Amino acid sequence: MRLIDTHAHLSDLEDREDVVSRAKETGIGAIVAVGANLETNKATITWSEAFPEYVYPALGIHPTEWTQDNVPITLQYIEEQIDRITAVAEIGLDYWYRDARKNKDVRERQRQIYVDQLQFAKEHDKPVSVHGRGSWRDALDLAVQHGPENVVFHWYSGSLEILAEILDRGYLISATPAAEYSRNHRAALAEAPLECIMMETDSPVYLRNRRRPSEPSDLVITLRALAKLKEASEHEVARVTTENAKNFFRLSADSIEYIKRR
Ligand SMILES: [Zn+2]
Numbered sequence: 358m359r360l361i362d363t364h365a366h367l368s369d370l371e372d373r374e375d376v377v378s379r380a381k382e383t384g385i386g387a388i389v390a391v392g393a394n395l396e397t398n399k400a401t402i403t404w405s406e407a408f409p410e411y412v413y414p415a416l417g418i419h420p421t422e423w424t425q426d427n428v429p430i431t432l433q434y435i436e437e438q439i440d441r442i443t444a445v446a447e448i449g450l451d452y453w454y455r456d457a458r459k460n461k462d463v464r465e466r467q468r469q470i471y472v473d474q475l476q477f478a479k480e481h482d483k484p485v486s487v488h489g490r491g492s493w494r495d496a497l498d499l500a501v502q503h504g505p506e507n508v509v510f511h512w513y514s515g516s517l518e519i520l521a522e523i524l525d526r527g528y529l530i531s532a533t534p535a536a537e538y539s540r541n542h543r544a545a546l547a548e549a550p551l552e553c554i555m556m557e558t559d560s561p562v563y564l565r566n567r568r569r570p571s572e573p574s575d576l577v578i579t580l581r582a583l584a585k586l587k588e589a590s591e592h593e594v595a596r597v598t599t600e601n602a603k604n605f606f607r608l609s610a611d612s613i614e615y616i617k618r619r
Contacts, residue, residue, distance in 0.1 A: 360580065360595055361602040362388045362573040363531055364446070364486055364511050364557035367412065368400035370572055377408055380573040386599075387608055388412050388573050389557075391446040391486060393419035395431040402438060413608065415444035417474055420451040420467045420488060428470060432477070443606050445478040447511070449488030450496050464492075468499065475504040484605055486511045486531075493519045501526060507605050509555060514541040517548055524553055529605060531555045532598075534564055534575055536582035547586050551597045555605060556580060 362380070367390040370376050380388060390405065390412050392398030398416040405414040416435045418428065435445070450467050457463045478485045484507035489496030493515030500508045510523055513530035523530065532554055535542050546554065556579045561570035564578070571578075584594045602608070 359599045360385045360556065360576050361599050361606075361608070362558050362560070362576045363509070363555045363602050363606070364533075365390055365560040365573050366393065366397065366447075367404045367560070367573075368392060368397035369561050373404065373407060376572050376574075377411065380576075381411075383574040383577055384595075385573055385576055386411075387602075389415050389443055389446075389486075389602075389606060391444075392416045393447055394422040395427050395434060397422075398431065398434060398438075402441070405441070413443040413606065414438070414441065415446035415486060416442050417446045417448040417485075418470055419447045420449050420457075420471065421454045423466075423470060432473065436477070439481050439483075442483065443608070444484040444486060444507075445474055445481075446484075446486030447488050448474040448478075448485055449511075450492035450499075451488060451490045452495075453491035467492075468495065471496075472499055472503050475500060479503065479505040484509070484607075488512070489515065497523060497526075497528075500528070509605065511557065512542065512559060513545045514539060515545070517544065520545050520548060524549060529553050529555055529601065531557045532579050532583050533557055533559050533562070534571060534578040534582070536579055536586065537566055543586060546583060551587055551589065551594065552601065554583070554598055555602045556583065556594075556598045 365388050390401045392401040401414045405412045486509050509529040511531045512533045532546050558571045558575050560572045564571050584591045
């Protein structure tokens with residue numbers, strides 16, 4: 358079985374060697390590691406240097422992770438690393454975030470930073486992984502106006518109407534371990550064709566049903582839940598979603614090949 362974790366915050370995990378060896382034992386052939394601010398972007402690069410051809414770095418500024426003074430410095434850092442990064446991520450909007458809920462200036466600033474990164478990704482022909490909690494409409498519209506061709510709406514949990522537009526545009530959505538329990542997320546995953554879905558863990562997001570933080574080897578939770586939802590075999594879901602991820606992130610086939618057979 359060949360799996361790709363397309364969105365993990367490895368910078369927030371410890372015990373690097375153990376995390377990666379458990380991921381490999383689970384059949385994970387590649388991890389796209391996402392950054393969120395200057396510090397985690399730098400740590401993401403360090404992870405990718407420690408595990409070349411296995412951890413693929415994606416750098417970005419997350420909508421809840423910026424402060425006024427670090428944005429230009431972080432954008433400059435991302436630009437310096439452009440040739441080695443696989444994608445621009447994690448970027449997007451979050452209108453449920455406490456400060457954004459209360460303050461329209463915060464939401465406006467989120468949009469500016471998001472648009473800057475969409476344009477940057479388009480200019481450099483990099484895929485983007487988009488966070489859109491409470492803001493899927495704007496996240497989609499701005500991606501259409503300013504973004505690159507390859508856009509994935511990570512952990513999509515918006516309406517089925519917006520989902521239809523996402524799929525019409527040829528964009529993807531990603532499934533997380535919340536595919537086990539989240540009503541809106543499950544509805545979207547049931548609706549979207551498997552050819553439009555990638556899998557991820559969003560590690561170390563807390564696994565509600567297991568009462569612990571996640572790591573990439575928990576991608577099997579996503580796999581099992583998605584296979585159930587799609588009434589398909591785990592093998593088939595793994596095959597299609599891995600193919601989707603390879604194409605979306607343009608990962609070379611060689612790097613995924615050595616994966617342990619089960
Ligand atoms: Zn994330």
